[in-house]
Amino acid sequence: MSKSFVSANDVARHAGVSRSAVSRAFTPGASVSEETRKRVMKSAQVLGYHVNQLARGLMRSESGIVCLVVSEMDTPYRARLVRALTRDLQKAGKVAMLINTDRSDGGVDLALRQTLNYRADASILLSGLPDKAITKLCLDSGQRIVLINRDDEIDGPFHINLEDQQAAKIAVSAFLRAGCRSLAFVNSEVRTPSLMARERGFLSAAASFGIDVATTHHGNTVYESGRRAAHSLLTGLNRPDAVFCVNDLMALGFMDSARQDFGIRIPEDLCVIGFDDIEQAGWSSYELTTFAQPIDQIVQASLFWLNDTLGNQNVKSVTFNAPLVWRKTIRGNHQPT
């Protein structure tokens, strides 16, 4: 058996200084002479010492742990967000604890409570919505909360949102400029605020042009639901010639079904716009024109707010623009410069 772990005591003895000196040597702002710091570092190197973050987190108010609360994290958009968040969290000297809330609805609350047990500095919620009581509990415990695309009426967390309605409006005008006259909106049964905002925005923008919109709500925001939406929208006599899908996955499923089950050509017969700009949207079978999630901005905003120890109470929310990425599912060349 090995000698387990080397503690600050060991390196103190080895360097011939007190244990406090070691502690201070590893604390950025502490008062240590350059000479002893060098010596401590040298001994630490030799013995292979690393400060025990558990113990440090016990003393300090900050544990360095940030929880990512996610469900269905293998979804392309979520996976990319998680990847970017973990990368930048590490770069900021923090570490990500991943909490999976796949199962029941109470999963989020349970998970968020779990984050308290590990004294996480913050929780970033990519999906699901915490109960207000739990949110308050977390905030009272000194934890920060970031809600991404989850702008409900909860007060206290930092909200990061997208200009969903604005995007939907742009989608309408893009369709109209392409000469489309019969619009459709493909949504899921998931009633996320951002998804609903897209629907609201699309309907109201269309209404302002005096156009009716056929709307569907099928299952989850996944590929298969897109296919089902295609079946219910394209079987009738008066097919739409433009579809805004709430989500890229649904858009891709819709496209596949439209082409293969109905022989529809895209974009000649049907224009499609999606949302998220997942990798697959750029694949040459699809070349989907879609709104891009500003992932870098989202991550950057999250981390900035988390690191901002001072006036974090001032900023309550940020709203980003989701730019339209033009590919080939809208006919004509009406793309604005």
Place this chain on the structure above:
Amino acid sequence: MSKSFVSANDVARHAGVSRSAVSRAFTPGASVSEETRKRVMKSAQVLGYHVNQLARGLMRSESGIVCLVVSEMDTPYRARLVRALTRDLQKAGKVAMLINTDRSDGGVDLALRQTLNYRADASILLSGLPDKAITKLCLDSGQRIVLINRDDEIDGPFHINLEDQQAAKIAVSAFLRAGCRSLAFVNSEVRTPSLMARERGFLSAAASFGIDVATTHHGNTVYESGRRAAHSLLTGLNRPDAVFCVNDLMALGFMDSARQDFGIRIPEDLCVIGFDDIEQAGWSSYELTTFAQPIDQIVQASLFWLNDTLGNQNVKSVTFNAPLVWRKTIRGNHQPT
């Protein structure tokens, strides 16, 4: 300001017992009378007390933290594995710490050392390969290590592998039964053991039938590399009529390019087999016949080994079979029952 956190002391006072009593009440095997346990739990409920896992991990040998060391975790296969692992880890009362090793090569070692700072009970490496010295360091610190699809000569960790060569052999015979005569193998420049095993297996199986195989090595194991492979394999005069791609992403890129850039029909002119069985392989634009990663088995094996505190030294590795999922990229109906 709120009163921060409620400690075991608070609940002890509230319940009229000693600190040790409440500690024992939260420790499964401890010696407490049922009566006081009830009372402690009641008080804990009222005060909103939860065991501080940081402090608990300081005393106990186990912190309950398991690190997942991953790079490029937004890849469909990896994302699914991470999702399944976190789900089941939580179910087992542990929590996943996600370590991103995207950047440099030394990232893995750095990350693995980081896991020591948080006294993780174990590390599961989905990608990247640790230096031997670091591995030894982790093992000496009482940490367990699981290597998934990374069976190198490192001793100590638990290895989970796939029957890559076996799968490649099956691919060859599937192609031959479909009447293919000109085989190709699409690989990346990534020299992962499992990828190389697939190549070796494919080449040797083909050789045993006296067949030469055209092989390509392009970039990373991603969609775009599959496209590039298609360009280098299909521009020549004697095109292959069967391609085994080391990876689904490459297979999908290959298919798209073959169809759109070269007008090749699949499976009439060209048969394709992939590996991983990612979600996109099942999309109706592809319907890719591919080997499925036995994700559930992998996860189950990992957790079983992690929880097996006793004879874990006996079992050193497990090798799973990757079953072939028959879809529509192999012509004919030669699928064995």
Place this chain on the structure above:
DNA sequence: ACGCATTTTGCAAGCGTGTGCAAAAGTTTC
């Protein structure tokens, strides 16, 4: 009621670290 075996309980000593406080060491000024 008593002795004995068996829980149950509280005390206190840790686990590895941060940090206030006062003493020690070093620096400047006259």
Place this chain on the structure above:
DNA sequence: GAAACTTTTGCACACGCTTGCAAAATGCGT
């Protein structure tokens, strides 16, 4: 060289928890 000041250092306590050990409480047989 002493006084006044600043920097560095070590002591000791705190953080919230677990656990060995011995004392107290309980059960049980006679």
